[in-house]
């Protein structure tokens with residue numbers, strides 16, 4: 001087999017390839033030139049801080065969506081899917097099942113809830129809904145200062161509004177900003193990490209590819225959660241996955257540029 005021309009060509013290519021690989025492997029993080037180390041370090045520190053801030057920001061915005069501190073699956077559902085199926089989707093229904101429960105007989109409550117759930121059609125306002133409100137609710141709601149006057153249609157419409165979560169428009173916008181922007185971050189973090197020593201080519205490749213894969217999972221899971229709340233956990237896994245992989249690469253790169261040479265000097 002080796003005697004064929006093709007076989008010989010292969011051998012030659014392998015040989016040359018081997019030399020190039022050797023040169024690249026020789027240039028590992030610990031013995032990069034000082035200017036390159038300074039460039040890489042500045043970038044990694046700023047990116048690391050950025051990732052940290054992104055985490056804090058997620059905790060403060062999405063994290064509080066369900067009213068409790070800390071990120072949970074519920075927060076993700078409220079942020080992306082909203083709260084529009086099941087019980088108490090509208091404020092009217094929530095109140096009628098809660099603090100307003102005693103103020104109307106069951107039939108009236110049922111009629112109001114049905115109306116809210118069927119999307120509050122205006123055609124029923126004058127005929128059925130307003131009379132019910134006038135009869136059971138108006139005594140307080142029209143007269144007590146500071147209470148919303150729900151006998152007015154505009155006020156009532158706010159009480160039956162349901163939360164549909166993030167809009168398609170803003171999801172599209174955030175998705176493309178995220179894909180472009182974060183791909184850049186991962187590209188340079190991964191590129192710096194290609195100079196790391198002590199990892200097999202396979203291990204390096206997997207670590208470098210992981211954040212990109214999880215980024216796609218993350219964005220995809222936003223869209224899935226928008227339509228189907230069961231996918232909320234995928235959002236957390238996606239975000240956690242790429243944070244972990246990039247944290248490993250950032251710390252390894254910084255360690256090998258600055259600590260490894262020091263240890264080698266001492267030893």
Ligand code: HEC
Pocket residue numbers: 091092095096099100103104112133136137138139140141147148150159
């Ligand atoms: C006895 C007086 C009283 C009656 C009768 C009454 N409410 Fe209320 N309602 C209140 C008070 C007080 C609040 C504010 C405290 C709260 O939210 O529980 C309120 C709040 C509400 C809210 C929330 C308003 C907001 O701006 O957040 C809704 C919705 C509501 N009531 C619906 C109704 C409906 C529908 C009826 C009739 C079936 C009704 N209420 C009858 C006293 C009343």
